[in-house]
Amino acid sequence: EMEVWAFLGYGAAHSLREVLTYKSDDILGRSAAFDAIVSGKRITESHTPATFNVLVRHLRGLGIDVEFIEAASMQ
DSSP states (O other), X not given: OHHHHHHHHTTOHHHHHHHHTTTTTOHHHHXXXXXXXXXXXXXXXXXXXXXXXXXXXXXXHXXXXXXXXXXXXXX
């Protein structure tokens, strides 16, 4: 968490987003980002990192129900 605050403190929000999404343990997102870079297109999509899925499984194991809400439905 301290690294995240350091990135934000130096105004590196775009680098932080890249590290936490495309270059994280999101295998599909990393592959899609690589393909977009190679073909000269913009990186547009990000998938759910595997550690988030592990967190959800742990919470459900504790009896805490996790519900996913799409960003479009929140507005």
